[in-house]
Amino acid sequence: MDDATHATLPAHLDVDALRKHLDGRWRHVREDVREKAGSTVLPDPDAGSIEDYRAKITEALRELGATGTPAIGFSKEHGGGGDVGGSAVAFEMLGYSDLSLMVKAGVQWGLFGGAVQALGTQRHHEQYLPRIMSGELLGCFAMTESGRGSDVQSLGTTLTYDAETQQIVVHTPTHDARKDYIGGAARDATHAVVFGQLITGAPGEQAQGRGVHAVLVRLRDDDGNPLPGITISDCGPKAGLNGVDNGRIVFDHVAVPREALLDRYGQVAEDGAYSTLIASETRRFFTMLGALVRGRISVAGSAGSAAKKALAIAIRHGDKRTQFTRPGSNDEMIVLDYLAHQRRLLPSLAKTYALHFAQGELVATMHDVQSAAEVDDARQRELESRAAGIKAVATWHATDTIQTCREACGGAGYMAENQLPQLKADSDVFTTFEGDNTVLLQLVAKGLLTEYRDHFGDLDTLGTVRFVADQFVGTVIERTAARGLLSRLARVGAGKNGAVLDRAWQVNLFEDRERHVVDAAARRLRRAAGASPNRAFDLFNAVQPHLLEAARVHVERVVLEAFIAGIDTCEDDASRRLLERLCDLYVLSEIEQHRGWFLEHGRLTPTQSKAVTNAVDELCAQLRPFAVRLVDAFGIPPEWLTAPIARR
Ligand SMILES: Cc1cc2nc3c(=O)[nH]c(=O)nc-3n(C[C@H](O)[C@H](O)[C@H](O)COP(=O)(O)OP(=O)(O)OC[C@H]3O[C@@H](n4cnc5c(N)ncnc54)[C@H](O)[C@@H]3O)c2cc1C
Structure with a gap:
């Protein structure tokens, strides 16, 4: 080292x-x-x-x-x-x-x-x-339908304004348009925010679809019975989260007052005239969804907490659990002293720390963007893209980490009292709700390719292909809190190229990989220039896995920069030195995991690749004595960390 x-x-x-x-x-x-x-x-x-x-x-x-x-x-x-x-x-x-x-x-x-x-x-x-x-x-939030989950813009529920009665009629026209999986609907919610296609027109104008809007609908009377025209059923037992009453809702021409329309982005006058400040329907739709970004960010944060809790259980257990005696002595080995055990838990711990700082940055950005007096469209779009990317990476990380922690605790990890089975079952669906992760990463890739242009929201799949095919588009290295810091790092790191613990080398490697993968995806998409819509779509479809990888490596770079910025502001010297090592472990584990790409693309020599593996081993051994204190530092309320194997 x-x-x-x-x-x-x-x-x-x-x-x-x-x-x-x-x-x-x-x-x-x-x-x-x-x-x-x-x-x-x-x-x-x-x-x-x-x-x-x-x-x-x-x-x-x-x-x-x-x-x-x-x-x-x-x-x-x-x-x-x-x-x-x-x-x-x-x-x-x-x-x-x-x-x-x-x-x-x-x-x-x-x-x-x-x-x-x-x-x-x-x-x-x-x-x-x-x-x-x-x-x-x-209340509940009724967006998803049985037939349409990820493609929310195509919801089938209709919200038809009747100027005569001045009411909006909420209706489920087909089985596919039934609201599904709705949390709170089966038992408790008396009200719902219902999303559907708004249909209205001014006098003399043909009533027409205005895109997805939301209305506030009363679902149940004071005794908890569904109101006339509303049929609610229970989704029944789920793999986890069984304390939540998910249900299905069908509306049969349910009339609500005109005022029930949540009309910040689109208004209906008494005579049925529609008005809005956002002329493009798609743009309006994305603006509405963007206003709801807080939910996605909260899920990313909770996934982080679930991963931290699982690690706290597994690391405390691993610090006490013994198996097999050390040859030549009567001492039993503590399982966390096995390098194999450290390698399962400590890189996960390092990534959990990295994501903690990325989440902190995301929350701070959301707070500043949403509390600002003026709307900053560009920052809002960056925020949405960042939220989508971090949510996907954080929830996948939680799922992997919890499974690893379960296995790391052996049979005890399978016992309900040790909390890991419930954590596993409950957090699993985080990768799906608040936006399916794969679909979210496509959003991130779209933002990278179109440089978050004004018409980001206007581009559907084909629009994106056309846009990329017609213009020269380079990689966007978007702003992060660490930008100034990184240029300083680059100077400090000069002359140390090749040393795998050199932070400037690590950052450059991540940036370079991102630029390469995004540029290559854009080049492939440009082949769609002048192609028929069918051919352009086939080309896009063929590039899809590449786009997802572009989004993933982009997020990894953003997360690394957030980690570096988080270390820079740490005033406690001992903490800072440990965070530096954790950051090394995060970066080098990621490089090790994807070393095939780095080697194939000449970004890593075989010697460096071996040095990375050695460094990961060594970092695990060095961080081992601090492992328990590193999970204690999460400050998990002891009342909620009840697993007997996590007791001191
Ligand atoms: C427990 C639970 C609670 C929920 N709570 C609510 C709630 O309160 N309110 C609410 O409105 N909704 C809720 N949902 C719904 C949830 O948001 C949706 O399940 C989610 O958006 C995914 O939609 P889907 O299930 O239709 O999956 P689909 O969209 O059908 O996805 C199926 C698969 O297809 C893939 N896929 C889809 N499109 C593409 C594409 N373009 N390219 C490549 N792959 C693609 C996805 O990655 C996924 O793997 C809940 C769901 C669950 C399970």
């Missing part, structure tokens, strides 16, 4: 100092959740029926509402805290509790309440937000 460029590891780590650094800008929110954690008793999902479990989660949800924490993300004028970033951090912290509770809260305050706030106007805010914030009025 090149110790000249790397300070030695500290003899001692002050866990509190590291935790404070990790807590970051919204430390007060994290501390508040920790303080209140004791009052949220986690229900045992296996103790009774699914109905019992749901009832307990709903009870916990109402208690959570009473604490006032969920209100922090809502506007101050309606009694909220006006703290967008704080609310995302609170959801992230809730990811340490029962994930059914986190999802139920996410539906109530993130999706349902968030849609009323972001898509509605003054009258909706005044009428509904105070009761939504307190949890008195429970």
Whole structure:
């Protein structure tokens, strides 16, 4: 190892100092959740029926509402805290509790309440937000349909305005248009934000489709019975998250007042005339979805918490568990002292740290963009792309990490009391909801290829192909918080090229890979220039896996830069030195995992490739003594870390 460029590891780590650094800008929110954690008793999902479990989660949800924490993300004028970033951090912290509770809260305050706030106007805010914030009025977010999940723009539900009655008629025209998987619908929600195609016209004008809009619909009466014209059924048992009551909803010509339209982006006058400030239907649609980006960011944060909790369990267990005696002695080996065990857990821990800083940056960007007086379209589009990418990478990482941790705990990891089976079952679907990961990465790739142009939202698949085919497009290395820092690094690293622990070399390798993969994808797409729509689509389809890889390597670069920026602001010397090593482990594990690409493309020599593997081994051994303290620094509320194998 090149110790000249790397300070030695500290003899001692002050866990509190590291935790404070990790807590970051919204430390007060994290501390508040920790303080209140004791009052949220986690229900045992296996103790009774699914109905019992749901009832307990709903009870916990109402208690959570009473604490006032969920209100922090809502506007101050309606009694909220006006703290967008704080609310995302609170959801992230809730990811340490029962994930059914986190999802139920996410539906109530993130999706349902968030849609009323972001898509509605003054009258909706005044009428509904105070009761939504307190949890008195429970709602759901009805977007997905049985036939259309990822392709939300093609929803089949119709919202037809009738000027005579001044009502909007909500209707499910086909089986495919049935609302499906809707959290909160089966049991608790009295209201729903329902997405569908708005159809309206001014007098003398043919009524026409205006694209996807949302209306607020009352689903149930005071006794909990569905209102006339509304049929609700239960999705039944799921692989996990059984404390959430997912359901299906069918509307049979259900009339709601004109005012029920959440009309921030498109309005219907009494006579049926439609007006909007965003003329393009597709652009309007993406603007509406963009306003809901907070949900996606919260899921990414909760996935991070789930991964941290699994690692805390597996690393604490691995630090005590012994198997086999060391030859020549009577001492049993602690399993975490086996290099193979370290290699399973510590690179995951390093990536979890990396994603922690990336998530922190994402939340801060969202807070600043959404709290700004003026809308900055370019920053908003970058935010949406970043949120899509981090959500995909973080949820896949959580799924992989939890499985690894389960195996790392042997049979004990399979026992319900040790929390890993529930974590695994509950977090699995994070890769699918709030946007399927594969589809999200396509969005990221589209942003890279079109340089987040103004008409980003206007480009459908073919539009993207045409755009890329017709223009010269280079890689976008978008702004990140670490830009200034990186140019400084490049100077410091000069002359040290080739040393695998040289941070400038590592950053250049990630940047270079991103540029190469995106440019190559753009070159392949340019072959579609002048082709027929059919041929252009076939070309796009053939490039699709390449585009997904482009998005993935882009996200890895953004995550690395966030990690570097996170280290730079760390004031505690011992913590900073450990973070440096974790960052090395994150980068080098990623390079090792994808070394085929680096070797094939002449970015790594065989000698460097071997040096990477040796460095990963060595970093694992060096970080091993700090492993338990590194998971302690997450500050997981002990009331929510109940696994007996995680006890000290
Ligand atoms: C537990 C749970 C809770 C949910 N809660 C809600 C809720 O409260 N409200 C709500 O509105 N929705 C909810 N959903 C729905 C969820 O958002 C959708 O399941 C999700 O958007 C994916 O849609 P889909 O299931 O139709 O999958 P599909 O879109 O049919 O995807 C199936 C597969 O096809 C692939 N695929 C799709 N399009 C492409 C493409 N263009 N290129 C390549 N591959 C593609 C995907 O990657 C995926 O692997 C929930 C779902 C679940 C499971």
